[in-house]
Each structure stands twice: as C-alpha cells, then as structure tokens.
Amino acid sequence: MAQKIVSKYKEGKSPFVLSMIRLGRNKLAMAALFIVVFYIMLAAIGQFNIFHIKDIASNNDFDLRYMKPFQNIHHIFGTDNFGRDVFARAIMGTKISLFLGFLSGLLMIPIAIFFGSLSGYYSGWFDDIAMYIMSVIVAIPGMLIILSLIQVVGRSFFTIAFAFAITGWVGLARVIRGSFMQAKEFEYVLAAKNLGAGDARIIFKHILPNIFHFIIVRFVLNFVGVIKSEVFLAYIGLSIIGVPTWGTMLDDSKLELMSGNWQNLIAATIFMFLFLVSLNIFGDALRDALDPKLKNVV
Numbered sequence: 562m563a564q565k566i567v568s569k570y571k572e573g574k575s576p577f578v579l580s581m582i583r584l585g586r587n588k589l590a591m592a593a594l595f596i597v598v599f600y601i602m603l604a605a606i607g608q609f610n611i612f613h614i615k616d617i618a619s620n621n622d623f624d625l626r627y628m629k630p631f632q633n634i635h636h637i638f639g640t641d642n643f644g645r646d647v648f649a650r651a652i653m654g655t656k657i658s659l660f661l662g663f664l665s666g667l668l669m670i671p672i673a674i675f676f677g678s679l680s681g682y683y684s685g686w687f688d689d690i691a692m693y694i695m696s697v698i699v700a701i702p703g704m705l706i707i708l709s710l711i712q713v714v715g716r717s718f719f720t721i722a723f724a725f726a727i728t729g730w731v732g733l734a735r736v737i738r739g740s741f742m743q744a745k746e747f748e749y750v751l752a753a754k755n756l757g758a759g760d761a762r763i764i765f766k767h768i769l770p771n772i773f774h775f776i777i778v779r780f781v782l783n784f785v786g787v788i789k790s791e792v793f794l795a796y797i798g799l800s801i802i803g804v805p806t807w808g809t810m811l812d813d814s815k816l817e818l819m820s821g822n823w824q825n826l827i828a829a830t831i832f833m834f835l836f837l838v839s840l841n842i843f844g845d846a847l848r849d850a851l852d853p854k855l856k857n858v859v
Contacts, residue, residue: 580850590846596839600655607656618649618805627822639824641813650805651828657806658836661722661791662784668726669733669783670776677734678764681741691738695731703728707790711799718801721794725787733779740772774848781844785837807833 574582584590606614622644630639630647638647680691698706707724714720744750745768753763788807794800795808807829814826 584846584850587846587850590843593839593842593846596835597843600659600836600839603652604656604659607653614649614652617646618653620645627817627820627824630824630827638828639822641825642817642822647810647824647828650810650825651807651832653805654807654810654829655832655836657718657801657804658788658791658833660718661725662787664719664722665725665729665787666780666783668723669730670780672726673730673733673737673779674769674776676730677737678741678769680734681738682745682760682764682768684742688738691734695734698728698731704790704793707794708799711794716799716802721791721801722787725783725790729783729786733776733783736775736779737772740775741768744768744771774851777844777848777851781840784840788833788837 606612610616622640625636625640625644626642628636628640628644631637632639636646636648638651641647641650676691676695680688706728707721710724710727711720741764745763750763750767753767758767791800791806792808792811795806795812798812800806800808810825810829814823814829817823817825
C-alpha cells in the first residue's frame, strides 16, 4: 500500500522536482536558506545604497565615538573610534564577502569542470598534462599564490576573487576526475555510447548531473575558505582598499579591545557566524537532495 502511494506521488515528477521536494521537507535547511537569502538582501542594500547605508557606514562623528552596543536604537552595535555606525559597516562587509565568495566560486567551477571532466573521461596525454598542472599548484602554498597575485596586479576586487579561484579549483577538479574515471565504465554511459551519443552529450548530459552534488559541497567549502582568507588578508593589510569588510572590522578590533571596546569584534563575528553556519547547513542539505543515489526517496 505504501509503495503504491509513493509511486502515485512520484508519477510525472522529474528527478529535479523530487530533489526539491526532499529539500523542502528539511525544515532546518529551509531556515538556513531563509538566513542566506536575508544576507543576500543585505548585500543588495549595501550595493545599491538603500536607506543611504553607504553614507551611514562612512559618516565620521567624533562626538559619538565608542558608543557601546545595544544601548542606542539608532546604533544597535555601537560605533567605532571614528564614530561610524558598526551595524552599517557590517552590512557593507556582507556585500564584499558575498561578492568575493560567489565570484571566486563562479570562476573556480568552470576551470575545475574543464580539467577534471576531460582528464577523467579521456585520460592519456591530457590527463598527464592536467595532473602536472594540478601538482604544481598544490605544491605551492595557496596563500603564497594569493599574496603574489595581489602584490603584482594590485588589490582590486576581481584580482582577489581570481586569486582565490586559482588556488581553489584543484581539489574539485580531482574529485571530478575520479568520478569521471568511474562513471565512464558504468552501464548507462556504455549504453549511451552504443546508441551513438557524442562525447559532449555523455559528459554534460549523463555524467556531470550525477556528480553535481560534489560541486555543491566544494562551492560551499570554497565560500567559507574565501571569507576566512579575506580576514587574514585584512589582518596583514592586503584586503580591498576603501571599503569596510568583516576582515577589516576584525583587524580594527585589535586596538579597540585594548581600550575595552569590542563593537567591531562582536558585529563581525555575529555576521560571519550566522552566515557560515547557515550556508554549511543549506549546502549539506542541497547536496543530499541532489544525490542521485537518493532520487527514489521522496
């Protein structure tokens, strides 16, 4: 009886729709998605200067220096040593962190898919060249590559995102390569070849969708790594110039803590913690929902 109900429920629904149904039933994932969407809205507020948030974040008012958090409704997280609103600066930092994470991921994924899929599917000389390139990149510390690019090209937004992408694609490419080496021997791939399907169709239509959950996981991990690395770059003075970021706020808090002020520290920490935890929870749930091994589970 239960099997008939499940069959009726699944009738006419594509695997993607079934995946979204599984994802929608995960209440914790939906709560995490709501928080992630809220952060995206905050980033949009910072980008388009809604509510004049840029002006508030950059307005110096020395009469309001070091206002304590949670004591004034107009300055929820207090003010810093220049009298700037810490909450507004945290919102502006949200824009930078999300843009860096998304842009570096969008640059990283095509590179990883190109090298990983072709290397695993064709093997041979292309695999040897791809593995040599990956081995060279892995042999050099990632932060050293990032610092070198920033010093040579400059501290622009695109340069930092590109530097993170260059150092982050190798791990995903290796996972994709191993998955392709296994998948090309599976029966459904051999059947597609016998039916006359071309290599491009097999790669993009049959194999890649079945390993997409690996790409989701790596994208989330890269996002988390980018935010952490930006904090380190800000700590050594190599982050983006002229804009507030969570990293620069944490860097500013070093001197403030000595005088008993922790406004920047608490604001940046709360914003980072909520976003990274929510992103990890939703990323794990999305990976499980897209896993082809669970496609028959509703």
